[in-house]
Amino acid sequence: xxxxxxxxxxxxxxxxxxxxxxxxxxxxxxxxxxxxxxxxxxxxxxxxxxxxxxxxxxxxxxxxxxxxxxxxxxxxxxxxxxxxxxxxxxxxxxxxxxxxxxxxxxxxxxxxxxxxxxxxxxxxxxxxxxxxxxxxxxxxxxxxxxxxxxxxxxxxxxxxxxxxxxxxxxxxxxxxxxxxxxxxxxxxxxxxxxxxxxxxxxxxxxxxxxxxxxxxxxxxxxxxxxxxxxxxx
Amino acid sequence: xxxxxxxxxxxxxxxxxxxxxxxxxxxxxxxxxxxxxxxxxxxxxxxxxxxxxxxxxxxxxxxxxxxxxxxxxxxxxxxxxxxxxxxxxxxxxxxxxxxxxxxxxxxxxxxxxxxxxxxxxxxxxxxxxxxxxxxxxxxxxxxxxxxxxxxxxxxxxxxxxxxxxxxxxxxxxxxxxxxxxxxxxxxxxxxxxxxxxxxxxxxxxxxxxxxxxxxxxxxxxxxxxxxxxxxxxxxxxxxxxxxxxxx
Amino acid sequence: xxxxxxxxxxxxxxxxxxxxxxxxxxxxxxxxxxxxxxxxxxxxxxxxxxxxxxxxxxxxxxxxxxxxxxxxxxxxxxxxxxxxxxxxxxxxxxxxxxxxxxxxxxxxxxxxxxxxxxxxxxxxxxxxxxxxxxxxxxxxxxxxxxxxxxxxxxxxxxxxxxxxxxxxxxxxxxxxxxxxxxxxxxxxxxxxxxxxxxxxxxxxxxxxxxxxxxxxxxxxxxxxxxxxxxxxxxxxxxxxxxxxxxxxxxxxxxxxxxxxxxxxxxxxxxxxx
Numbered sequence: 001x002x003x004x005x006x007x008x009x010x011x012x013x014x015x016x017x018x019x020x021x022x023x024x025x026x027x028x029x030x031x032x033x034x035x036x037x038x039x040x041x042x043x044x045x046x047x048x049x050x051x052x053x054x055x056x057x058x059x060x061x062x063x064x065x066x067x068x069x070x071x072x073x074x075x076x077x078x079x080x081x082x083x084x085x086x087x088x089x090x091x092x093x094x095x096x097x098x099x100x101x102x103x104x105x106x107x108x109x110x111x112x113x114x115x116x117x118x119x120x121x122x123x124x125x126x127x128x129x130x131x132x133x134x135x136x137x138x139x140x141x142x143x144x145x146x147x148x149x150x151x152x153x154x155x156x157x158x159x160x161x162x163x164x165x166x167x168x169x170x171x172x173x174x175x176x177x178x179x180x181x182x183x184x185x186x187x188x189x190x191x192x193x194x195x196x197x198x199x200x201x202x203x204x205x206x207x208x209x210x211x212x213x214x215x216x217x218x219x220x221x222x223x224x225x226x227x228x229x230x231x232x233x
Numbered sequence: 234x235x236x237x238x239x240x241x242x243x244x245x246x247x248x249x250x251x252x253x254x255x256x257x258x259x260x261x262x263x264x265x266x267x268x269x270x271x272x273x274x275x276x277x278x279x280x281x282x283x284x285x286x287x288x289x290x291x292x293x294x295x296x297x298x299x300x301x302x303x304x305x306x307x308x309x310x311x312x313x314x315x316x317x318x319x320x321x322x323x324x325x326x327x328x329x330x331x332x333x334x335x336x337x338x339x340x341x342x343x344x345x346x347x348x349x350x351x352x353x354x355x356x357x358x359x360x361x362x363x364x365x366x367x368x369x370x371x372x373x374x375x376x377x378x379x380x381x382x383x384x385x386x387x388x389x390x391x392x393x394x395x396x397x398x399x400x401x402x403x404x405x406x407x408x409x410x411x412x413x414x415x416x417x418x419x420x421x422x423x424x425x426x427x428x429x430x431x432x433x434x435x436x437x438x439x440x441x442x443x444x445x446x447x448x449x450x451x452x453x454x455x456x457x458x459x460x461x462x463x464x465x466x467x468x469x470x471x472x473x474x475x476x477x478x479x480x
Numbered sequence: 481x482x483x484x485x486x487x488x489x490x491x492x493x494x495x496x497x498x499x500x501x502x503x504x505x506x507x508x509x510x511x512x513x514x515x516x517x518x519x520x521x522x523x524x525x526x527x528x529x530x531x532x533x534x535x536x537x538x539x540x541x542x543x544x545x546x547x548x549x550x551x552x553x554x555x556x557x558x559x560x561x562x563x564x565x566x567x568x569x570x571x572x573x574x575x576x577x578x579x580x581x582x583x584x585x586x587x588x589x590x591x592x593x594x595x596x597x598x599x600x601x602x603x604x605x606x607x608x609x610x611x612x613x614x615x616x617x618x619x620x621x622x623x624x625x626x627x628x629x630x631x632x633x634x635x636x637x638x639x640x641x642x643x644x645x646x647x648x649x650x651x652x653x654x655x656x657x658x659x660x661x662x663x664x665x666x667x668x669x670x671x672x673x674x675x676x677x678x679x680x681x682x683x684x685x686x687x688x689x690x691x692x693x694x695x696x697x698x699x700x701x702x703x704x705x706x707x708x709x710x711x712x713x714x715x716x717x718x719x720x721x722x723x724x725x726x727x728x729x730x731x732x733x734x735x736x737x738x739x740x741x742x743x744x745x746x747x748x749x750x751x752x753x
Contacts, residue, residue, distance in 0.1 A: 010470055012462055013343075013380055014388030014425035027385065029345060036425070038345055038385035040469050055469055057383030058271070058290055060349075072485050082485065086290040086352040115488040127350045128301070148487055154383070267623045268535035269570050280523055284622060286568030309567065309575050314618040315525035315541020323564050323618070324577070357568035357575075359622070361539065362523045 003045060011037040011052060018050045025051025042211060055211070059085045059153040059183040061131040065122045068148070068181035069133065071112050076103035079112055081120075084150060084183045087130050091120065095134040117143045117187065119179055139179075146177070146189030149200060151207040153184035158210035159203060166206070166216060173223045174199050194230040198223065238413045242399040249410065250279070254403045257393070257453055262374065262464035264381050270357075272382025274464070276374040279407055280364035285374040287382040289354035303346040305353045308337035310371055312360040332368050339372045339392065339421040339431035345385040354384060365408035366394050372421045372431060377461050381468070390430055391458045392421035395450035397436060402446045404453040420450040424458045491693040498681035504689065510730060512685045515738070517634065517745040519642045520753070527643025527664065531635035534687060535625035537569075538632045540617060540639035546606065546648070546655060547614040557604020557612045561590035563619040563632065570624035584714065586619060589633050589672070591710040592701035593617075596670035599640070603665065606648050611655050613645060615664075626688040629699045629712075633672035634742065640664055641746055670709055671738045673731035674699045677719060682727055684734055698724065700731035704739065708732075 001020030005011060015037045017028060024030040027039045028050055037043065041052040061067070061083065069081035069089060079096075081089040093101060093108060101108065112118060120140050125131040135141050151159065160167050160180055171178050176190030176199050186203055190196040202219055209215055241249050248254070258279030267273040270286035293299045310332040314320050325333075340356065356378070358371045369392035376389040396406045398414035411417050416436030422429055438446060494504060501509055513534030522528035525541035549556060563586035567573045578586070593599060604613035617639065619632045647660040676686035676694040686694055695717025701710040708728060713719065719727075 010466060012389070012465055013386040014423065016425070029385070029387065031387075036387070038387065039383055040380050040465055054383055056272070056381065070485060070487050086292060086349055088292060113488070115485050115491075117487060117489055143489065145489060145492075147493055148490055267537075267568065268625055269623055270568060273568075282522075284568065288567075288571055291571070311566065311575075313522070313539075313541060313564075313620050314562070314616065315522050315528060315543055315620075317524055320543035320545060320616050320618075323562065355567070357566065359566055359568055359620070361521075361620075 003050075005043040005045075007045060008042045010040070011043045012040055013038055017043055017052075018045065021048070023049045025049040027052035027054045027057075053211075054154050056152055057154050059083070061085055061087065061089070061122045061125040062182070063122050063125055065182035066119065066179075067122060067133070067183040068117060068119050068143070068179060068185035068187055069183075071114050071116045071118065073114065074108055076108065079108065081118065081133060083131070083133075083181075084153070084185055085131070087125075089122070089131045089133050091118075091133045091135060095123065095132070095136060098136075112142060117148055119143055119181065119187070143179070143187050146187055147196060147200060149186050149188070149203065151184050151186060151203065153182070155207045155210040156180060156182055156184060158215070159186070159206050161216070166219070169216070169220065170199060170202055170223070173220075173227075174202075195227075198226040198230065201226065239409055240399070241410055241414060242401045246401070248398070248403060250407055254401055255449060255452070257405045257456060258407065260457065260460050262377060262460055264377055264464050264468040270378070270382070272378045272380070272384070274374040274377040274381060276370050276377075278366065278370045278373075278405075280362055281367055281370045282360075282362040283367060283370050283374055284359045284361060285371065285378040286357045287355065287375070287378045287384065288357070289382070289384070290349040290352035291355070293351065293353040299351040299353075302350050304344075304349040306337055306341050306344060306346065306356070307353055308333050308340065308356040308358070308375075310336055310358045310360075310368070312363060312367075316360045316363045332371075335431060335433065336368060336371050336375065340375055340379070340390055342428070342430050343376070343386045343388055343390045343423055344379065345387065348385055354379075363408070365406050365411040366419070368431075369393050369419050369421070373457055373461060377464060380465055388423040388425040389458065389461050390421050390423055391454045391461060392419060392431060393450055393453040393457055394419040395446040395453070397438065397442065397446065402442060402449060404449050416446070418446055418450065420447065420454065422451055422454040424455050486692045490689065494690060494693050495679045498678045498683060501681075503683065505687065509681060510684045510734065512734070512738070513687065515634075515741060517638055517742060519638060519746065519749040525639075526645055527639045527641070529635045529638030529642055531631045531638065533627055533631045533634075533685060535623055536627055536631045536688075537621075537623035538628065538635045539620045539622055540632070540635040541620070542639045542643045543616045543618070544643070544645040545614045545616065546611055546657070549605070549609065549612040553601070554609040555605045556601035557599075558614040559590065559594060559599060559601065559617070560614065561586045561593070561617045561619065561636065563589070563621065565621050565624070569621045573621075573624065584712070585629060585632055588629065588699060588710065588712045589617075589619065589636050592633055592670045592672055593636065593640070596668045596701065596703045596709040598637070598666050598668040598670055600665065600667060606655055607650055607653075613648075615640075615643075624688070626691045627674050627685050629674045630672050630685065630738075633670075633701070634738065637666075637669060637671070638742060638746070641666060641742075642749075668703050669739050669742065670701045670703050671735040671742070672699050672701050673734045673738070675727045675730060677717060677723065682723060682730065684730060698727050700728055700735075702732050702735035706732045706736075
């Protein structure tokens with residue numbers, strides 16, 4: 001049994017991480033008894049699980065994920081939703097509206113049109129077919145106003161923070177609504193347009209510096225400075 | 234423009250550009266140079282200048298081409314009209330089509346394609362200036378671009394050619410050596426796994442010469458591997474340094 | 481750019497911003513994004529340049545070849561402009577021959593250069609009716625983030641400024657290409673300025689996100705004297721005559737700015753090489 005890397009060491013594809021009775025966690029692969037990194041990222045070893053925190057990567061849907069999607073296309077009884085993933089998602093009418101509709105009488109575009117932004121949850125995903133969503137549920141549905149941006153999905157956990165600590169801090173300090181999708185899409189809305197701009201700047205900063213320790217303090221400092229700048233000047 | 238074959242190895246045993254037989258051309262690799270692509274890399278190797286972009290994994294159109302259990306890797310090797318001495322038509326030539334296939338097959342064994350069924354991973358290579366050995370430079374840069382895109386791989390793939398010019402075995406052939414030499418043998422290799430993913434050869438080599446040249450190519454690949462890793466570490470380690478600098 | 485379809489709430493936001501004279505990246509309605517111009521970047525071309533406007537990056541290579549003139553202009557060289565929108569530049573570019581956008585761009589840049597008479601095509605004649613210099617201008621789009629037209633036109637002009645062609649000597653019926661080279665002479669510096677319309681506002685140098693919500697777009701080439709020499713309206717919205725005149729005035733002004741930037745960059749390049 002041997003571990004060849006320090007925790008949080010920057011590792012590259014093909015780099016040997018550990019050997020022996022370990023479990024191969026995310027972003028690694030096993031070759032016999034040896035576990036290697038498969039991506040560029042930070043090595044992590046916890047409870048006999050060897051994994052790598054990827055610094056870049058696409059969004060792979062998981063059942064239960066909250067995602068922000070953009071309506072891409074539609075059929076009489078369903079919508080196709082772009083969820084920033086290699087897989088286009090399907091949202092069926094029965095998973096969006098309280099009552100079924102008669103496709104002959106009503107056009108579903110009345111509810112969600114192409115280009116609309118929605119927040120929902122992944123309810124089905126296995127690799128044999130495209131993911132399925134629901135927008136039935138508290139806080140789900142169409143988003144209006146505000147701004148939509150995209151960050152690398154690998155940075156979402158840092159943006160949210162442990163038990164929501166980071167994102168709640170930002171929402172409170174800037175008085176804005178923020179919805180973070182696991183798929184890297186973030187919706188921000190504030191009555192104060194300048195604070196909305198600050199929120200976006202902050203989110204971009206977190207994306208850039210997600211892996212650097214001391215981020216929470218730097219963010220707190222930045223919010224204070226930016227608020228001072230727009231309120232004072 | 235003087236015609237005829239130049240002297241490829243001089244009295245001191247040095248090559249047409251002054252290199253020793255086992256010496257590589259200067260290499261520079263930059264990661265993440267394009268804003269749109271999911272991953273990208275720029276490589277200069279001697280006078281070669283190549284840009285590689287990776288898109289994916291992404292939806293595959295038309296759907297019937299999708300593979301049920303893994304991603305489809307597609308590769309396009311293409312030369313700019315101004316990349317060579319005589320203007321080349323932008324339409325794909327037979328050589329570009331063959332190289333596209335060979336490069337794809339060099340990269341495919343390294344990528345964990347089964348993690349993304351029914352998707353496509355696209356690798357686009359554009360040669361901006363060509364001076365021999367562009368397919369090797371393409372494989373080397375493409376691996377870095379794939380890593381930049383976060384696409385899971387078993388290892389980086391690195392490539393270099395060995396060959397024979399004026400009777401002497403050499404590595405990393407430039408255009409003149411390619412054109413006027415006796416043998417050109419490109420090799421692509423996964424150093425951490427010790428396996429070869431691309432091998433082509435044309436010309437005559439004895440069994441001994443073959444083994445010697447092949448080993449020279451592998452050694453050259455291992456040297457270039459260090460450049461790939463260093464380029465990736467430079468890019469991904471940069472933010473850490475930038476932020477600590479503030480304190 | 482987010483998503484394969486224009487995002488409705490982003491469009492609303494951009495429209496609102498523009499009506500207040502602002503843009504998403506903090507520019508004014510008439511500002512360009514940062515521009516960088518590099519000369520001589522393709523070693524095997526007879527002339528080359530790379531231009532970045534924001535994240536849009538276009539490279540142009542010029543190659544000179546000897547060929548036959550067109551039958552109706554036997555004493556003139558031939559200028560050919562081609563554009564490749566290579567797939568590495570954008571998720572929306574497919575491999576294949578140039579599509580209508582690439583062809584339109586090449587033809588518009590061609591008109592900008594040709595109609596300004598920046599190149600003296602008669603200078604490129606070697607043996608009238610038989611042999612002339614063909615100047616291939618290959619526009620290579622490497623990163624598409626809005627406003628390919630201005631970046632391509634600027635890069636094409638810069639590449640021509642950087643071009644030198646071999647000196648050809650005529651001996652009887654034969655053309656001898658000597659080792660000597662001479663720079664291509666340019667008589668003008670036509671600059672393209674592209675202006676988009678969003679709602680009732682005119683914005684200069686639309687970024688990718690802005691381009692996806694424009695009603696329509698106007699590219700205006702102006703010469704050193706402040707004359708217009710080529711125009712192209714694109715996208716399927718409409719302009720009022722007042723908007724067009726306003727756009728032309730904008731283009732003359734911004735054209736001057738870009739022209740001095742280009743000439744300054746060229747002086748710096750000549751000075752350091």
